[in-house]
Amino acid sequence: xxxxxxxxxxxxxxxxxxxxxxxxxxxxxxxxxxxxxxxxxxxxxxxxxxxxxxxxxxxxxxxxxxxxxxxxxxxxxxxxxxxxxxxxxxxxxxxxxxxxxxxxxxxxxxxxxxxxxxxxxxxxxxxxxxxxxxxxxxxxxxxxxxxxxxxxxxxxxxxxxxxxxxxxxxxxxxxxxxxxxxxxxxxxxxxxxxxxxxxxxxxxxxxxxxxxxxxxxxxxxxxxxxxxxxxxxxxxxxxxxxxxxxxxxxxxxxxxxxxxxxxxxxxxxxxxxxxxxxxxxxxxxxxxxxxxxxxxxxxxxxxxxxxxxxxxxxxxx
Numbered sequence: 001x002x003x004x005x006x007x008x009x010x011x012x013x014x015x016x017x018x019x020x021x022x023x024x025x026x027x028x029x030x031x032x033x034x035x036x037x038x039x040x041x042x043x044x045x046x047x048x049x050x051x052x053x054x055x056x057x058x059x060x061x062x063x064x065x066x067x068x069x070x071x072x073x074x075x076x077x078x079x080x081x082x083x084x085x086x087x088x089x090x091x092x093x094x095x096x097x098x099x100x101x102x103x104x105x106x107x108x109x110x111x112x113x114x115x116x117x118x119x120x121x122x123x124x125x126x127x128x129x130x131x132x133x134x135x136x137x138x139x140x141x142x143x144x145x146x147x148x149x150x151x152x153x154x155x156x157x158x159x160x161x162x163x164x165x166x167x168x169x170x171x172x173x174x175x176x177x178x179x180x181x182x183x184x185x186x187x188x189x190x191x192x193x194x195x196x197x198x199x200x201x202x203x204x205x206x207x208x209x210x211x212x213x214x215x216x217x218x219x220x221x222x223x224x225x226x227x228x229x230x231x232x233x234x235x236x237x238x239x240x241x242x243x244x245x246x247x248x249x250x251x252x253x254x255x256x257x258x259x260x261x262x263x264x265x266x267x268x269x270x271x272x273x274x275x276x277x278x279x280x281x282x283x284x285x286x287x288x289x290x291x292x293x294x295x296x297x298x299x300x301x302x303x304x305x306x307x308x309x310x311x312x313x314x315x316x317x
Contacts (some may be wrong), residue, residue, distance in 0.1 A: 095122030
């Protein structure tokens, strides 16, 4: 259900399901017991040093329509804090233009030097991020830049995680899931029209890992884009293009409506779900159980459950 004017937008909504049944109760995440649960709501120009705080847009829950730069600084509550989790409870700002956040954007700085966090824009409700901060000795700064008139809102929960916490994510996982089933989606994925004609679409220049905790008694995980009762396949679309012999113009590496597998099909933009195999196209199918490229098929991973997303071409959104 794409509402952008741009053709062949790249986006993905992928469900994961562990393949063996379990009677284990899914635990709710907690942080360090010795911290008093203090929550602080604040907005632009704030410096917080609480274990849980919230970064809200001005006048939240109302909308914010002004241009400007909004700074929010996070101070580690003690040196043993290794990670900061950001829950984007509500995140609606102006979106991409040809895959780049040229208008509104959220930029995060101050995490470990080799922990790259993408700039975010568009609609990202209920997404989350993990920041690595164990080597950090200063503040973490969140900078929200707004350009033009739009009905924006954001409400971001900030949780500090101790190095010894059982709920600390594996190192350098941008996202971390601890349930035996669920789904993950690309940033700025949305199935309804957003704030302007450039809002819906995959972000350029991404390279990050989505980690899934291995639950007790499970040995593999199944990934699927199949939604019961629906037949369209807009839930998965990762486009690639290559130069012709004369160098111009670019042409798609794949025909419309088929799965891409491997480096030839997926040279720049792809997702890796199992054994380092690149997947792209408009169907999710690694051809292991179903050789028909025009059909989607579940992909099973039996190694570490670290799906990796790569968009290496800044000219393809």
